[in-house]
Each structure stands twice: as C-alpha cells, then as structure tokens.
Amino acid sequence: MGNYTASIIALIAIVTALAYFYGRRVARKRLAVFTGNGTGKRFHSQPNYHGLFLGGSAAFTALVIFAAGMFVNAQPGDGAAIPPHLVAMAIALSAVAVTLMNTRLIRSDFRARRYVEFFINSALLLCSVIAVLTTLGIVLSLLFESLRFFEQVSIFEFLTGLQWSPQTALREDQAGQSGSFGAIPIFAGTFLVMAVAIFVAAPIGLMIAIYLSEYATKRTRGIVKPAIEILAGVPTVVYGFFALLTVGPTVRAFAESLGFAVPTQSAIAAGSVMGIMIIPFISSLSDDVINAVPQTLRDGSYALGATKSETMTKVVFAGALPGIIGALLLAVSRAIGETMIVVMAAGRAANLTGNPFEAVTTVTVQIVALLTGDQEFDSPKTLAAFALGLVLFVITLVLNVIALLVVRKYRERYE
C-alpha cells in the first residue's frame, strides 16, 4: 500500500512538471510575436504563469482522481477494490486531457497570472483556517464531552463539592464506591502548587531582570541571559524527577530534623521546582519591559539627584509594572497547565489543605489519573477529565487574555 501511494505521488509530480514545461513552451511560442515588435501591444501574463496554470490544473485533477480512488477503496463491504494500474492510467489520461484543453486558452489576453495568484492566496488562507478550525474542534469536543459529564453529575456539585473520589464500580455486580466529583480540593491543590511556584519564581525572576537590564555590563548580560534561557529548554520530565528524587526527600529530611513528618510528595516540592522552571519566563519578559522604559525617564530621575537604586525602584519599576504584571500572569498560566512535575512530585490524594508541606493533587494530575489504565469511555470517571480540562482551558485562556491586554496597554503608553 505504501509502495502504491508513493508511486502515485511520483506520477502526479511527473505529470505536473510535464504540464508546466509544456505550457511554458507553448506560451513562449505564441507570445513571441509580441516581444520587441514595437507595436505597443502587450500580453497579460509571462510564459511561466501560463506554465504554472497548466501544471496546477493537471495536479489538481490528478489529486481529485487519486482521492476518489482512495475513497472508493476505503468503502467497506463489496471488496472490489480499483486496481492500482487503473488509477494510475486514469490520472495520466485526465492530466493529459486537462492540459490539452487548457493549451487552447494560452493567448495574449489570458489572465493566467491572476488565476495563479488566486490559487496561492487560497492555499495560504487554507493553512491558517486549518489551524483555527483545529483549535475550535478541540474546544467544541471539550465542551460536548463536558456536557455529557454534567448530565450525570450536576455542574453545581462539580464546582462546589469538597469531596473528590472518582472511583466508580466498573460493572453492575461489582461492589464499589458511587464516586463523588467535588472538584474544589483539586482546584485548591492547583492553586497551592501555583502559589508556591510564583512565590519562588517572582522575586528571583524580577531580581534577575533588574540586574540584567540595569546593572549588568554588556559582557555579563551576554553570558547570563542565554544561560538562564537554557532553563526554559530543560524537558519538564527532568524537572519532575529532580523534584521527586532530590527536592522532595531533602524537604522531608529537613522537616524531620525539625520534628515534623512530611511526605516525599508535597506541594512545596512540586511548586518550588515548578518555580525554577518558570523563572526564565518571568526574567526574560520583565527584562524586555524594563528595557522598554524610555531612557529619558531615567535621565530625569538622575538629574534630580536620585541614585541608581532610587531610580530603579521608584521610576523604572513603576513604569514597567503593568508589563511585569503581564509577565507574571503568563507565567501563572504556564504553571497551571504544567503536568509532568506535579504528576511526579505533588501526589494524587485530593486533600483539601492550605499547608504546602502536605501532598495535594492538581487538575492536570487528575486528568492523567482518570485517563490512564483501562477505562470505559462513557463513565462519569472518564468524562470528568473533559470537565477538568475545560475548566483548565477557561482559566488559562482568561489569564492569557488579561496578560496580553495589560501588556498591550502598556506598550501603547510610550509610543
């Protein structure tokens, strides 16, 4: 089958190329009388556009026949597949027919260029439409699957319930829990891990940004900035086992030395490592907005007898604040959607707690837990993942929109 497809594609390429060169040749001959004869009469399109028009028409015809053959063969039932050589012949014959028909169109006033431009325009538009439609499809799928979930579990219970234990009986005769879907502990856990991450990342990221933009020499900046951005390139699974194998045990050992019992998997282990992960987002974006504060503001402050740190904290930071808030919001939305670190290091127990030294669970962890293993795809347990995914999507979308609005508003101020 793969061999068949490859040969057909090669055939299409060949007929396309032949049609192109043929069309260009014919156009050159027919239009030659117009070049340099001094009559002032011109032709509309250059020969290569006529060639492209012929080649494009042949390719389009061939692809339609190829797709039709595939479609017929894919029909289940009768088993009478169209043999490959017949498809190849149909493609070759129709391409020749279309090309010969189009050859009659090649004249000085035939607007081949317009058709070619229109085709390129449409192809580019199609590509962007595909991206938009895919996004739309994902959102709609999330929405409809969530609606199915909310037919079985009330949306009110989901958004306000304090008990999360999604295990339901797989079979009618099996003894098991009825399952309860109160998502508050999950949202609380997500928020706790995110808060720990921001608590770690915001001060360090901002200090880095201030150092890089105001204090570092060009040389230092050239070394430090790329080095920090490497952090953003570390795979999250590496952060994950770092959190599980290094940070978690260290936190536990430290707590035990103080006489507290702390599990290896905890909000603080996952959150602090996640904080390290989002430092480059905050430092890099904040560095950009601090640099965007005009030099004239700094000069104005210096000219009043302000020191460097006074200028930094009272003028530059105040001017960059909206942009910095935007950077923080983007980092937060990134932290909320992060999965691998929390799966490995935060735990799975849906504890409703504000204590970062306990194991908590997050939205992303629960989605993984609900969908891995053998599952029925219409049980509330599985459908709950879609509802969680929808909530996550809405939260990050809102955060991103707010962040972009804030950053844009800030940009306009200094134009």
Added chain:
Amino acid sequence: MTQLLTSTNKVSYRALTPELELMGQVNVTTETEFDNAKFTCRDVRVHYGSLEALHGIDMNIQDNGVTALIGPSGCGKSSFLRVFNRMNDTITGARVSGEVLMDGQDIYSNDIDPVLLRARVGMVFQKPNPFPKSIYDNVAYGPRIHGLAETRVELDGIVETSLRKGGLWEEVKDRLDDPGTGLSGGQQQRLVIARAIAVDPEVILMDEPASALDPIATAKLEVLIDELKENYCIVIVTHSMAQAARISQKTAFFHMGDLVEYGETAKIFSNPEDKRTQDYITGRTG
C-alpha cells in the same frame, strides 16, 4: 541637604557686586570679566570613547540670568550643558577633563558626590519626561528622596510652591492625583520644570526645552523662563535663534566642538565678530 558652599559665601558674592547684577544686561563684557560667575570653566574637554566632542572650552556662566548655547547640531553644546550636572557620568565611555568651578569649587573633584550636585543643578530635557505617577508625586519625587519635608503638610507646601513657580498651579490644582503623563506637552514641560524647582536648585539647565512644543506652549515657557531668571542661574540650549534672542542675556556660539563667540546676546545678534557666527545667525550655515 548638604550644601557644597556655605550660604554666607554666596551672599558675599552678591553683596560685592550689586551694581554689576543690575547692569548685567547692558554692560558689554567679555567672557571672563563679570564677577558674578556661577560657573568658571577652564579647558573643558568631553570625550566619547576616542572621539573628542569639545576641544577645551574656557567660559564663565553668570548667576541670575539666562545664558543661551547655540550652534549647529553636533557642535557640542548639549555635551557642554551636561558637564554642569555631571550627566555625562551616566553615559558609558564619556569622559570629562579640565576644570569646572561652581561658586569657586571644583565639581569634578573626588569629594563631590554627583548625586548631591544634581540636586543643586536641575535639568530639563528636550522631550517632556514626567514619571508615570500622579502630578503630585512627580513634583514630590525630588523632595522625598532628599528628605526635604518632615510632614505631609510641608510636602504639600513644597508641591504647591513649585507648581506655582512652574506656572502650572492654576491649571492642575484640582487634579493633582491625575497622571502627569496625561497633561499636554507644554504642561508636561512646565511640570518637569516644577519638579526640578522642588528640590530647590541654584541652577536650571535646559536642553532644547521647547523643541517638542507648539508656538503657544513655547510662548508660555519663555515667559516662565523670564520669571525664573530672577532667582536661578539658567543655561539653555536652543536651536531657535529668535528664542535665544528673546530670552537670554548672554549667548555662546559653538561650532565643531569649539566656543567661537561668547558675549551679550544683543551684541552677538546685531554685531557678531566672527564670520561663522554671522553665517549661522543669518541662516547661511546650520
């Protein structure tokens, strides 16, 4: 605030030369002759890296009056202006040599803190640069960092006085909490002047302060400068000949990093000695 020179010294300067101050505007002087010099410059050179932007300037600046620095773009007049409050220090690669005395004291000596110097020598820039704060906070910025006010009432007083001196009080007194960036260009420039006045400087440097303003805002600014010269030493860089002629008492013409001619504004504009000055003023070069 630490004063570099005791105020009694300053008073004695003025007491010795009351008649010169009165006669300042009509008395034809050469650059070194007047006694009420605020700044005395000897062989001042400014380098940016290996490029010498000013080639040894000898010039005195009078106290209580407006001195205009004119000349074509790139002639070094802005570099020279930034010598007086050591703003060149903030540019990497910039170097100043020579001697600059303010009230007889070298402002480039090691025991002078540029931060304190800049509190005494205020500066207004080409483009209005109010901070992204309220009108009140813009003016209160300097007094706050220098601890000039003990109480809120005192600070309110400084802000009001400064805005009055800046000719902006009547326009903004009901909206002191509005952002300074929301004012018009001319109002912003007067706000920036009020901000400079609030730290009680002795000198105000202005680097083409009217170049971003419309004619009406420029006229208001010029009236303000004329009032301020009673109490401050003002040095202004301008590209407008008419403006220099209207507001200044002394004019210095710079060309290619040299001080070509310096003297009474009336004389420079009516009877310049150097041909280059004459060509520039009459619009033949520039």
